[in-house]
Amino acid sequence: MSEELRSLLWTGSSLRVLDQLRLPFETEWLECTSYRDVYRVIKNMNTRGAPAIGVAAAYGMALAAREALSVAEPEQFVRDAATHLKNARPTAVNLSWAVDRCLADGAPSLGRDARSTADELAAFAGRLAQEDEDQNLALSRYGARLFEDGDSILTICNTGALATYRYGTAFGSINEAFKQGRKIQVIALETRPYLQGARLTALELVTAGIPFHLVTDGMAGFVMSHGMVTKVIVGADRIASNGDFANKIGTYQLAVLAKYHGLPFYAAAPFSSFDFSIASGLEIAVEQRDEDEVLSFAGKRIAALGARAYNPSFDVTPNELLSGIVTERGVFTPPFVSWEKR
Ligand code: MRU
Numbered sequence: 001m002s003e004e005l006r007s008l009l010w011t012g013s014s015l016r017v018l019d020q021l022r023l024p025f026e027t028e029w030l031e032c033t034s035y036r037d038v039y040r041v042i043k044n045m046n047t048r049g050a051p052a053i054g055v056a057a058a059y060g061m062a063l064a065a066r067e068a069l070s071v072a073e074p075e076q077f078v079r080d081a082a083t084h085l086k087n088a089r090p091t092a093v094n095l096s097w098a099v100d101r102c103l104a105d106g107a108p109s110l111g112r113d114a115r116s117t118a119d120e121l122a123a124f125a126g127r128l129a130q131e132d133e134d135q136n137l138a139l140s141r142y143g144a145r146l147f148e149d150g151d152s153i154l155t156i157c158n159t160g161a162l163a164t165y166r167y168g169t170a171f172g173s174i175n176e177a178f179k180q181g182r183k184i185q186v187i188a189l190e191t192r193p194y195l196q197g198a199r200l201t202a203l204e205l206v207t208a209g210i211p212f213h214l215v216t217d218g219m220a221g222f223v224m225s226h227g228m229v230t231k232v233i234v235g236a237d238r239i240a241s242n243g244d245f246a247n248k249i250g251t252y253q254l255a256v257l258a259k260y261h262g263l264p265f266y267a268a269a270p271f272s273s274f275d276f277s278i279a280s281g282l283e284i285a286v287e288q289r290d291e292d293e294v295l296s297f298a299g300k301r302i303a304a305l306g307a308r309a310y311n312p313s314f315d316v317t318p319n320e321l322l323s324g325i326v327t328e329r330g331v332f333t334p335p336f337v338s339w340e341k342r
Contacts, residue, residue: 015059024203035064035081042088049163054094058125061102065118074114092237093275135270135328136167143173143326149183156189157248158200159235170233170268186212193293236269243319243336244281255321268326281316
């Protein structure tokens with residue numbers, strides 16, 4: 001079962017992070033004992049996926065509060081750690097959401113009692129992890145209702161247990177439908193350049209026993225136009241008030257293709273991925289990553305020497321291309337107006 005794959009484990013004094021750069025062939029856990037270690041594993045994408053980096057950052061705050069016990073200005077140390085952690089990656093809102101919640105709700109003793117702050121933040125990070133697990137399970141149960149016998153579901157990137165604290169979002173919905181006995185199959189995009197689809201989603205699909213085919217990103221139009229896809233579901237890194245959302249690069253073209261072919265297109269994300277402070281997707285910062293990720297493959301240069309690359313890690317899909325957004329509070333359908341209050 002895919003639930004057996006875990007992304008993060010808190011030991012009580014350190015955060016163990018499954019090194020997703022080594023999957024699927026090597027299972028190695030990295031030990032984070034400081035908030036700077038957590039910053040590094042998020043920035044370098046040893047761990048990734050919007051909810052997972054939110055939970056990891058919360059544990060980073062817990063580590064920072066413990067480190068603060070041996071510095072002269074503990075409160076300032078924790079606040080600096082928060083700023084640092086939030087800068088690790090810009091697009092997924094879960095990161096700043098989790099860090100801000102740690103400061104706002106998770107550390108009542110901050111500025112008064114460093115020992116209590118450390119205990120409070122460790123406990124609070126555990127609560128956020130549990131919340132993520134509960135929300136993803138609820139979301140997956142709603143998402144599973146979208147699928148019926150015979151569905152062939154196309155997805156991109158990795159949105160399973162590896163991308164969250166547990167269960168996953170878009171993948172969680174597929175997995176839940178399969179566990180409930182629906183006869184479904186999956187078409188997974190490999191998701192260049194990090195290959196979340198080929199390396200991670202394929203691993204989760206194999207582990208869960210769900211029938212699937214892996215295709216390269218450029219094959220999406222072919223499989224849709226040949227009747228090989230009945231529905232599309234993807235994750236989200238930041239959803240604006242109007243329903244525009246950022247997700248892994250390649251998502252927008254899938255939404256356009258799905259519209260052209262008359263296929264339902266869903267995003268799935270917990271409310272921790274919503275950013276009601278922005279009106280539309282125009283305000284979402286898209287992370288640009290190193291061009292080397294495109295110029296190379298598995299550590300080996302593939303592009304002609306002298307070639308330059310462009311490497312936006314996410315794109316933004318306009319809300320009008322969405323059939324619905326699956327959340328832990330149910331499936332929201334257009335129009336996405338004042339829907340956060342529903
Ligand atoms: O760059 P990544 O691997 O962190 O991007 C992940 C995605 O785009 C996912 O679709 C998204 O975070 C949702 S994960 C449940």
